[in-house]
Amino acid sequence: MGEILKVDDIHVYYGSIHAVKGVSFEVNEGEVVTLIGANGAGKSTILNTVSGLLHPKTGSVVFEGRDLKGVAPHKIVEYGLAQVPEGRHIFQQMSVEENLQMGAYTQLNATVEPGIADVYERFPRLAERRRQIAGTLSGGEQQMLAMGRALMSRPKLLMLDEPSMGLAPILVEQIFDIIRELHSAGTTILLVEQNAQAALSVADRAYVLETGRISLTGTGAELMASDAVRKAYLGG
Numbered sequence: 001m002g003e004i005l006k007v008d009d010i011h012v013y014y015g016s017i018h019a020v021k022g023v024s025f026e027v028n029e030g031e032v033v034t035l036i037g038a039n040g041a042g043k044s045t046i047l048n049t050v051s052g053l054l055h056p057k058t059g060s061v062v063f064e065g066r067d068l069k070g071v072a073p074h075k076i077v078e079y080g081l082a083q084v085p086e087g088r089h090i091f092q093q094m095s096v097e098e099n100l101q102m103g104a105y106t107q108l109n110a111t112v113e114p115g116i117a118d119v120y121e122r123f124p125r126l127a128e129r130r131r132q133i134a135g136t137l138s139g140g141e142q143q144m145l146a147m148g149r150a151l152m153s154r155p156k157l158l159m160l161d162e163p164s165m166g167l168a169p170i171l172v173e174q175i176f177d178i179i180r181e182l183h184s185a186g187t188t189i190l191l192v193e194q195n196a197q198a199a200l201s202v203a204d205r206a207y208v209l210e211t212g213r214i215s216l217t218g219t220g221a222e223l224m225a226s227d228a229v230r231k232a233y234l235g236g
């Protein structure tokens with residue numbers, strides 16, 4: 001399995017706030033890798049740095065052997081890296097289908113329709129609601145739409161920022177079932193979550209992030225069994 005993403009010793013600041021303090025990790029082709037950590041640990045800061053929305057003061061982000069330093073976010077999407085942001089950020093006033101079309105802006109016209117068909121196959125719920133205004137969807141459906149929209153760019157690496165946030169347990173389960181299906185279909189995924197239980201259950205490998213630093217790493221199963229992780233993140 002080839003390495004698709006390599007993050008090396010990144011330091012990220014908001015003004016004088018040192019949010020990410022020397023984080024390194026990698027994602028290999030076909031893997032689901034998760035970064036778990038409490039609110040404020042730096043998870044979103046890391047994803048936003050990988051997707052080019054934030055810039056590390058030092059350290060590097062290399063995607064498929066290409067250093068992303070100074071590369072614009074839309075270019076990074078073209079390279080094959082798509083992010084589903086925390087809070088979903090779908091286009092509330094547009095229909096489901098229009099949201100999906102927006103996700104295809106890096107694609108040639110000819111591939112848009114087949115892309116939409118693929119998304120509807122993966123998310124039958126969205127097919128049923130294709131004409132519905134996105135802002136009127138339930139939280140779980142909005143998450144599916146945000147994921148579908150990201151998949152429209154046919155990413156080589158899909159980054160998900162807290163897909164379970166604000167969802168009822170049954171919907172969390174549905175979203176994680178979809179993550180498992182995407183994994184089986186060969187999609188490479190970088191997932192950040194506060195919901196450690198759910199994230200570790202789908203992850204090949206995992207990193208624990210504490211106040212801007214990685215404190216532990218291992219397979220999903222290893223971390224699920226670790227005393228430190230159980231105590232801090234899995235309720236004992």
Ligand SMILES: Nc1ncnc2c1ncn2[C@@H]1O[C@H](COP(=O)(O)OP(=O)(O)O)[C@@H](O)[C@H]1O
Pocket residue numbers: 014017019037038039040041042043044045046
């Ligand atoms: N726009 C911002 N301005 C200043 N500080 C921020 C900003 N966004 C995040 N932070 C701070 O950076 C740290 C990491 O935040 P974040 O990456 O959002 O954490 P997480 O996604 O793990 O909850 C926190 O201390 C947070 O308060």
Ligand SMILES: [Mg+2]
Pocket residue numbers: 043044045086161162
């Ligand atoms: Mg966050």
